[in-house]
Amino acid sequence: AQSVTQPDIHITVSEGASLELRCNYSYGATPYLFWYVQSPGQGLQLLLKYFSGDTLVQGIKGFEAEFKRSQSSFNLRKPSVHWSDAAEYFCAVGPHNTDKLIFGTGTRLQVFP
Amino acid sequence: EPEVTQTPSHQVTQMGQEVILRCVPISNHLYFYWYRQILGQKVEFLVSFYNNEISEKSEIFDDQFSVERPDGSNFTLKIRSTKLEDSAMYFCASRRTQGLTEAFFGQGTRLTVV
Numbered sequence: 478a479q480s481v482t483q484p485d486i487h488i489t490v491s492e493g494a495s496l497e498l499r500c501n502y503s504y505g506a507t508p509y510l511f512w513y514v515q516s517p518g519q520g521l522q523l524l525l526k527y528f529s530g531d532t533l534v535q536g537i538k539g540f541e542a543e544f545k546r547s548q549s550s551f552n553l554r555k556p557s558v559h560w561s562d563a564a565e566y567f568c569a570v571g572p573h574n575t576d577k578l579i580f581g582t583g584t585r586l587q588v589f590p
Numbered sequence: 591e592p593e594v595t596q597t598p599s600h601q602v603t604q605m606g607q608e609v610i611l612r613c614v615p616i617s618n619h620l621y622f623y624w625y626r627q628i629l630g631q632k633v634e635f636l637v638s639f640y641n642n643e644i645s646e647k648s649e650i651f652d653d654q655f656s657v658e659r660p661d662g663s664n665f666t667l668k669i670r671s672t673k674l675e676d677s678a679m680y681f682c683a684s685r686r687t688q689g690l691t692e693a694f695f696g697q698g699t700r701l702t703v704v
Contacts, residue, residue, distance in 0.1 A: 511692065520594070520681060520697035521633070528690045567633060576621065576646055576688060577635040 479504050481570050483581035490558050491589050498553040498584050500568030509571035510551040511578065512542055516564040524566075527551065538562070563588045592616045596682050596696035603672055603703055611667045611699045613682030622665045623683040623693060624657065626650070633681065639665065672703045 480503045490496055502508060510527040525536025532544040542553045551568060568581040595614040603609050615622050624636040637647040639657050656668045665684075669676055679700050683693040 509690070513695070518697075520596075521683075521695035523692050523694070526692050569633075576638045576640075577623070577648075578625075578633075578693060579635070580625075580633040582632045 479508070479570065479572050479579050481568050481579055481581035483566075483568055483584050485584045486582070487585045487587070489587040489589060492560050493557050496553075496555045496558045496562070496586070498566050498568075498586070500551045500553065500581060502549050502551065502568075502570045504549075504570060504572060506573065507544075507546060508573065510542075510544060511569040511571065512536065512540070512551075512553050513567045513569060513580075514538075514564045515567065515583075521567065524553070558586075558588055560588045560590060562586060592694075594682055594684055594694050594696035596680075596699050598699060599697065600700045601702070603701070605674060605703055606671050609669050609672055609701060611669075611680050611682075611701070613665045613667075613696055614663055615665055615682065615684030616686075616694055617663070619684035619686050619694075621645075621685040621688060621693075622657075622659070623685075624667045625681040625683060625695075626678040627681065627698075628675075628678045636667075636680075669701075672701075674703050677701060677703045 512524040513521040569578040
């Protein structure tokens, strides 16, 4: 069955530190891959997406993600975290044979000044 | 920038009552979705809707749920007889096309069943 795993439920970093949020998926082929962010009281905002091609994708707010087929991973990174990045981050996959998104359980990011 | 709009932002209802959650998708989008997120759990797909009919639904989307696009702009989710376990954040989403496009989500409606 298709699934998404975000192994880190909660991550705390200091402002200015680098960040990597992990995402692994289970799917028979390469799915479409997404990272969404949910700030408190807000909806889900798309950070970036991977459909094909270059495995390093750039998104909004200085985020990037790298697709690694061999590891079935799509980890999100940011070189220097800002206090405003505190939010919940969701990795999602979009299998090619269906119209729905399958989400991970999310990683809550806390940023200390 | 166009956005998906959901109303109300928070709804409290008594168990057994009917609720209708409303969404206005982005105007040139053709594919519409409802997802829900029970507190502390992952976002789960409920249903997709295209060309005035359901194209896919999850096992969560039983006979108590229905969707409708009544007037060409609104997209609604109706729960006929709410249960305590229906308490969740409900997200509406829309996409312009299938395939290589992303879904845009609304800010959600928090439904509390008491």
